[in-house]
Amino acid sequence: MPLVEFNDVTFGYKEDDYLLLRNLSFTVEKNDIITVIGASGCGKSTLFRLMTCLEKDYTGSISINGKSPETASGTAAFMPQKDLLMPWRNILKNVTLPLEVLPISKSERIEIAKEALSKVGLSDCEKKRPSELSGGMRQRVSFARTLVQLWQGRELLLLDEPFSALDSLTRISMQDWLIGQVNDLNATVMMVTHDVEEAMLIGNKIFLLSGRPVKDISIIDVSGIKCRDDLYLPQSVKLKNRLVSAFLTDNADKEERSGV
Amino acid sequence: MKKHLPAILTGAGLLILWQIIAMCINAAYILPSPTQIAVKIWELRDPLFTVHTPATMLVTLLGLMISVVLGVGLAVIMEKFETVERALYPVIVTTQTIPVTAIAPLFVLWLGYGIWSKVLVSVLITFFPITISLHDGLKSTKRENEELLKTMGMSSAAIFIKLKFPAALPSFFSAIKMAIPLSILGAAMGEWLGAQSGLGYFSKRMMTQLDGAGVFAPVVVLAVCAMLVVAVISAIERKLITWRKEI
Known part of the structure; x- marks a missing residue:
C-alpha cells in the first residue's frame, strides 16, 4: 500500500477564481525520497497543505497511510520554509x-x-x-x-523549501548535510524546492508539476545521482537542462496567461 | 545613568525655570515654587503618606486589577469568537468617547461616596487600553506559526497557551504601563467628586483653602507613585521579555 495516495484531487483556494489542481492523482511509496519541483505558484506547497489537513476543501480523495488527512494527523512531520x-x-x-x-x-x-x-x-x-x-x-x-x-x-517527512532563505554557500553545505540526514532516517521524504540541482541531488525521484491547473505529475528517476559530482555527468546535465527548460516553458505560459 | 541624563537635565532645567517664574510672580496661591511644594510635602507628610496616598493607591490597585481581569477576558473572548469581536469592539470604543468627568457623578449616585465609585471611574479609563492592546497582541501571531502548531497536532487551547499568549506579552506589558498612570488619574478624579480620603480629595480640600503648594503636593505624590509603579512593571517586563525586539 502506498504511503500517500492522491486520487482525482481537485483544489483551488477560495479567494482565487482559478483551480490549482485538477483531477490530480499520484502515489508515494514508503521510503521514497521525492523532490517536488514546478513553476512558482503552481501548487507545490499546496500538496503539503492538503496532506497536513491545513486545506480541507478539495474534491477527490487523499490517503495518508490508508487514512484521510483529517484522521491521519499523526503521520506527517512538517518543516516549513521559514x-x-x-x-x-x-x-x-x-x-x-x-x-x-x-x-x-x-x-x-x-x-x-x-x-x-x-x-x-x-x-x-x-x-x-x-x-x-x-x-x-x-x-x-x-x-x-x-x-x-x-x-x-x-512516517512522512515534508520539507517545504527548507533552504530557500539561505545564502548560496550555506545552502550548499545544508544540502550536503541533509542528504546524510535523510539517508540515515529511513523515512519517506517529500521536499518542495525551486532549485533543480537540489531536487536532483536530494531526491530519488523528482515530481515535476506542470500545467495550470496541475493535472499530471511527471515522475523522473534520479536515484543514480548520489553526490554532487554526479550532477556533472553528461546524463545529469542533460536532465537538468530538460527540467530547466520545462520550468521556463511553464513560467512563460503562466506569465502569458497573467498578461505579464 | 548616562541614558537618563538628558531626561534628568531637562527636568532639572524645567524646575529651575519654574522656581524663577514662581519667585517673580511671588504669589504662592497662584503658582507655588518647587521648593515651597517640597516644604509643604514635608509638613503634610503624616496625612499625605499614611492616610491619603494609601487610600488612592488602594483604589488604583483595585481599578487596575479589575481592568486587567476584564481586559484580558474581553481580549481573549474577542480573539476566539469573531462574532463577539464584531459585536463588542465598537461598544468598547464607544465607552471611550464618553467624558468620564460627566459620567463619574452618576457613579457616586449609584455607588455612594465609598471606594467603589472611584474604582469604577478607574476601571472605565483603564480597561480600554488593556483590552485593545492585548487583543491586538493576540491577533499579531502569524498564520504560518499557528499552522505549524496545527500540523504538530495541537489544539486551539494549546496554540493559545504556547503561541498566542507569549506573543501577546509585550503588548500586555505596554498596556499595563499605559494603564497605571490612567488608573491613578481615574482614582484621583473619582476622589475629586466626593470622598473622605485620597490624594484627589486632599488636593480639592487644599484648593478651597487657597493653598497653592497644598494643591500641588498630592499631585507631585501622585506623579511619583505612577513613576515608581511603572518602573517596577518595566523591571518585571525586562526580566520576563528578553525577546521583545525579535518578533
Missing part, C-alpha cells in the same frame, strides 16, 4: 515543542530533544536563544524539531 522558532523559548525548548502534545514525561522530552540536537550538531546551543544562531543553524534546529516527530512515530 524556521518559525519561538523567540521566547531557548533552542532545547523549541525542539521539545512538538513533544508537548504527546503523553510523555518532561524528562523524556528533554532527552529526545537533546538527542535530536546532537544529531544536527547543535548540542552546545541548547540554552541559546534563536536570535543567537545563524540562518543555517536555525534551519538545523527546525529540522531537529521535525526530526523528533519522526522518532515519535510519524
Whole structure:
C-alpha cells in the first residue's frame, strides 16, 4: 500500500477564481525520497497543505497511510520554509515543542530533544536563544524539531523549501548535510524546492508539476545521482537542462496567461 | 545613568525655570515654587503618606486589577469568537468617547461616596487600553506559526497557551504601563467628586483653602507613585521579555 495516495484531487483556494489542481492523482511509496519541483505558484506547497489537513476543501480523495488527512494527523512531520522558532523559548525548548502534545514525561522530552540536537550538531546551543544562531543553524534546529516527530512515530517527512532563505554557500553545505540526514532516517521524504540541482541531488525521484491547473505529475528517476559530482555527468546535465527548460516553458505560459 | 541624563537635565532645567517664574510672580496661591511644594510635602507628610496616598493607591490597585481581569477576558473572548469581536469592539470604543468627568457623578449616585465609585471611574479609563492592546497582541501571531502548531497536532487551547499568549506579552506589558498612570488619574478624579480620603480629595480640600503648594503636593505624590509603579512593571517586563525586539 502506498504511503500517500492522491486520487482525482481537485483544489483551488477560495479567494482565487482559478483551480490549482485538477483531477490530480499520484502515489508515494514508503521510503521514497521525492523532490517536488514546478513553476512558482503552481501548487507545490499546496500538496503539503492538503496532506497536513491545513486545506480541507478539495474534491477527490487523499490517503495518508490508508487514512484521510483529517484522521491521519499523526503521520506527517512538517518543516516549513521559514524556521518559525519561538523567540521566547531557548533552542532545547523549541525542539521539545512538538513533544508537548504527546503523553510523555518532561524528562523524556528533554532527552529526545537533546538527542535530536546532537544529531544536527547543535548540542552546545541548547540554552541559546534563536536570535543567537545563524540562518543555517536555525534551519538545523527546525529540522531537529521535525526530526523528533519522526522518532515519535510519524512516517512522512515534508520539507517545504527548507533552504530557500539561505545564502548560496550555506545552502550548499545544508544540502550536503541533509542528504546524510535523510539517508540515515529511513523515512519517506517529500521536499518542495525551486532549485533543480537540489531536487536532483536530494531526491530519488523528482515530481515535476506542470500545467495550470496541475493535472499530471511527471515522475523522473534520479536515484543514480548520489553526490554532487554526479550532477556533472553528461546524463545529469542533460536532465537538468530538460527540467530547466520545462520550468521556463511553464513560467512563460503562466506569465502569458497573467498578461505579464 | 548616562541614558537618563538628558531626561534628568531637562527636568532639572524645567524646575529651575519654574522656581524663577514662581519667585517673580511671588504669589504662592497662584503658582507655588518647587521648593515651597517640597516644604509643604514635608509638613503634610503624616496625612499625605499614611492616610491619603494609601487610600488612592488602594483604589488604583483595585481599578487596575479589575481592568486587567476584564481586559484580558474581553481580549481573549474577542480573539476566539469573531462574532463577539464584531459585536463588542465598537461598544468598547464607544465607552471611550464618553467624558468620564460627566459620567463619574452618576457613579457616586449609584455607588455612594465609598471606594467603589472611584474604582469604577478607574476601571472605565483603564480597561480600554488593556483590552485593545492585548487583543491586538493576540491577533499579531502569524498564520504560518499557528499552522505549524496545527500540523504538530495541537489544539486551539494549546496554540493559545504556547503561541498566542507569549506573543501577546509585550503588548500586555505596554498596556499595563499605559494603564497605571490612567488608573491613578481615574482614582484621583473619582476622589475629586466626593470622598473622605485620597490624594484627589486632599488636593480639592487644599484648593478651597487657597493653598497653592497644598494643591500641588498630592499631585507631585501622585506623579511619583505612577513613576515608581511603572518602573517596577518595566523591571518585571525586562526580566520576563528578553525577546521583545525579535518578533
